[in-house]
Amino acid sequence: MARYTSMEFIRFLLFDTHRVDTLFKYERFAHLDAEQTWMILESAKLLADQEMFPYFKILDEHPATYDGKGAVKTHPQLKKIIQSAAAQSWIGGAAKFEHGGMQLPEMIFNTGQSIFQSANNSVQGYIGLSTGSADLITSFGNQEQIETYVPPIYEGRWQGTMALTEPQAGSSLSDIITSAKATEKGYYFVKGQKIFISGGQHEAVDNFVHLTLARIEGAPAGVKGISLFIIPKYTLEADGTMRYNDVHCAGDFQKMGQRGYATTHLSFGDNDDCRAFLVGEPHKGLSYMFQMMNGARISVGQCAAAVAMAAYQASLQYCLERPQGRLVSEKDPSKPPTLIINHADVQRMLLTQKSIAEASLSLAMECNKLYDQVHGTEGEEKDNNLLLLELLTPIVKTYASEQGSRSASLAIQTLGGYGFTTDFPVQQLYRDLKIMSLYEGTTGIQSMDLLGRKVVLQNGKAVKLLILSITNTMQEASAYEQLIPYAKKLGQELQRMSKVLEHLSGYAVKGDLERYLSDATVFMEMAGHIVIAWQWLKMSVVAAKKISQSDFQSNNQSFYEGKIHTMEFFFKYELPHAEACATTLEDQHTLTSIKNFELFN
Numbered sequence: 343m344a345r346y347t348s349m350e351f352i353r354f355l356l357f358d359t360h361r362v363d364t365l366f367k368y369e370r371f372a373h374l375d376a377e378q379t380w381m382i383l384e385s386a387k388l389l390a391d392q393e394m395f396p397y398f399k400i401l402d403e404h405p406a407t408y409d410g411k412g413a414v415k416t417h418p419q420l421k422k423i424i425q426s427a428a429a430q431s432w433i434g435g436a437a438k439f440e441h442g443g444m445q446l447p448e449m450i451f452n453t454g455q456s457i458f459q460s461a462n463n464s465v466q467g468y469i470g471l472s473t474g475s476a477d478l479i480t481s482f483g484n485q486e487q488i489e490t491y492v493p494p495i496y497e498g499r500w501q502g503t504m505a506l507t508e509p510q511a512g513s514s515l516s517d518i519i520t521s522a523k524a525t526e527k528g529y530y531f532v533k534g535q536k537i538f539i540s541g542g543q544h545e546a547v548d549n550f551v552h553l554t555l556a557r558i559e560g561a562p563a564g565v566k567g568i569s570l571f572i573i574p575k576y577t578l579e580a581d582g583t584m585r586y587n588d589v590h591c592a593g594d595f596q597k598m599g600q601r602g603y604a605t606t607h608l609s610f611g612d613n614d615d616c617r618a619f620l621v622g623e624p625h626k627g628l629s630y631m632f633q634m635m636n637g638a639r640i641s642v643g644q645c646a647a648a649v650a651m652a653a654y655q656a657s658l659q660y661c662l663e664r665p666q667g668r669l670v671s672e673k674d675p676s677k678p679p680t681l682i683i684n685h686a687d688v689q690r691m692l693l694t695q696k697s698i699a700e701a702s703l704s705l706a707m708e709c710n711k712l713y714d715q716v717h718g719t720e721g722e723e724k725d726n727n728l729l730l731l732e733l734l735t736p737i738v739k740t741y742a743s744e745q746g747s748r749s750a751s752l753a754i755q756t757l758g759g760y761g762f763t764t765d766f767p768v769q770q771l772y773r774d775l776k777i778m779s780l781y782e783g784t785t786g787i788q789s790m791d792l793l794g795r796k797v798v799l800q801n802g803k804a805v806k807l808l809i810l811s812i813t814n815t816m817q818e819a820s821a822y823e824q825l826i827p828y829a830k831k832l833g834q835e836l837q838r839m840s841k842v843l844e845h846l847s848g849y850a851v852k853g854d855l856e857r858y859l860s861d862a863t864v865f866m867e868m869a870g871h872i873v874i875a876w877q878w879l880k881m882s883v884v885a886a887k888k889i890s891q892s893d894f895q896s897n898n899q900s901f902y903e904g905k906i907h908t909m910e911f912f913f914k915y916e917l918p919h920a921e922a923c924a925t926t927l928e929d930q931h932t933l934t935s936i937k938n939f940e941l942f943n
């Protein structure tokens with residue numbers, strides 16, 4: 343079977359770099375140990391090998407399609423996958439025992455999901471949405487809602503979705519107009535249109551639980567008037583029957599990628615009979631939904647990294663089999679051609695992919711661990727973990743999706759003409775990956791979130807915490823001669839970032855917020871490169887430590903040396919982008935505030 347991920351690398355990240363064992367001290371995770379963790383992840387790999395990866399191409403060739411009547415047809419394997427994932431706790435595994443889960447840390451649960459994402463990112467989407475929906479209900483719903491909706495979702499019988507986007511309200515959720523009218527019976531009647539709803543009404547499950555944002559009649563305008571509702575496709579009546587709840591699927595968008603993943607247009611209340619059940623308090627819906635959106639943003643970043651990893655693995659395998667041309671130093675045309683992996687430019691393309699995909703996965707794991715730490719700690723420690731997580735969330739989403747796209751594009755380039763054909767998976771991975779920079783908030787929106795909200799949180803405390811974490815890694819790196827120059831280089835980049843922030847904050851202080859945020863995406867690119875350089879240094883410290891240990895087994899040497907080598911590559915070929923971004927950001931004149939007509943001329 344073709345390789346789509348590296349279990350050796352996952353093991354290195356989980357146990358050595360991010361030290362999952364440090365979580366087992368929390369009461370919630372005390373039932374786990376390293377051996378069990380690995381067994382759980384090996385079972386995820388088996389599931390992915392047997393049921394997901396073999397259908398990666400097939401689902402692309404047989405996409406989800408609208409039946410013209412109100413349902414989306416999906417490949418029969420999807421039902422089997424959802425049921426198997428549920429049976430093995432890959433929908434509810436991170437939930438508490440009392441909710442039917444296994445109390446797995448997000449770090450372990452999401453590492454399993456990353457294996458699915460590398461194997462078949464479309465099918466993982468259905469699973470991930472169900473997990474996030476059930477989690478949201480558990481956090482903010484009442485007991486009855488938890489008991490009604492969470493078990494069937496975890497059992498894979500019902501599908502959870504997040505229904506936010508409307509035709510006129512995509513990035514700007516404050517403009518949603520789906521309306522909710524209170525009744526005396528405790529529920530609301532909802533009316534409105536939601537578009538682009540992933541995992542919406544398909545035929546692989548019996549029912550749908552749409553976590554929907556709507557505006558209660560008379561609510562204030564803007565985000566403060568948005569409420570969160572549970573809207574099932576069928577309501578469960580007191581006599582045990584299922585009643586159609588007037589949620590009509592009006593279409594399924596056909597897409598360039600993730601074609602196995604239904605993207606539906608839902609119409610609520612065409613017959614004025616769509617019952618919606620308020621979650622939590624009125625008008626607090628967006629703040630509740632942010633729990634699911636933040637989790638989804640990390641998951642999208644992780645998915646982008648996992649897909650880039652699959653593309654890298656496919657291109658690496660091809661390079662080991664494809665002979666073409668001779669080395670520049672070989673003048674004799676009668677000699678057999680060399681494998682393309684021996685060409686310097688091909689090695690550059692492979693190393694670029696490896697440096698992006700592996701470190702993006704590492705950053706996703708950093709975020710998952712912070713999430714677990716937030717829930718395992720108290721007081722100031724908890725607040726600090728949360729602040730750092732909030733800062734890193736838009737970065738992991740954006741770096742992995744933007745650079746992951748570049749990485750998957752390089753995977754095609756590495757294969758030459760064959761990369762463009764459907765005989766090889768890299769073109770599909772490239773097409774699949776593109777959506778990651780769009781949904782859950784586009785790159786532009788994430789960048790404004792980073793610079794406009796996260797950087798200024800508590801007077802810049804989140805940035806200070808990031809600098810502290812990176813400085814700790816730099817100090818650890820200083821113990822190894824080979825790593826010292828890289829630790830110094832990272833220190834210089836941190837200083838440069840602080841200078842850039844000082845420069846930009848001048849605009850914010852003057853009240854010129856348009857100017858402050860006009861190049862937010864350039865700042866995001868700079869911050870992303872610095873954070874990824876940190877991840878590489880972190881991995882290199884572990885590798886250097888392993889190599890220096892007296893009981894080091896030399897059969898692992900190339901793995902650890904490979905980590906240090908890729909770090910050096912990243913610092914030389916990729917990190918200089920951060921400096922280029924800084925030059926742009928420190929320029930007094932922004933070129934992005936031009937008059938519209940100039941774009942036509």
Ligand SMILES: Cc1cc2nc3c(=O)[nH]c(=O)nc-3n(C[C@H](O)[C@H](O)[C@H](O)COP(=O)(O)OP(=O)(O)OC[C@H]3O[C@@H](n4cnc5c(N)ncnc54)[C@H](O)[C@@H]3O)c2cc1C
Pocket residue numbers: 504505506507511512513514537538539540541597605777780781782783784785786787
């Ligand atoms: C395949 C797919 C699946 C999806 N799944 C779901 C789902 O399950 N649930 C759901 O609710 N939604 C879903 N979406 C919707 C998705 O989240 C939105 O498409 C996305 O948020 C962007 O909104 P939009 O498409 O309306 O683009 P727009 O908001 O119109 O953005 C267009 C461009 O303008 C930029 N822009 C917009 N506003 C600003 C601003 N204030 N400042 C600077 N730049 C700005 C954007 O960055 C973008 O480049 C999905 C979309 C797709 C394509």
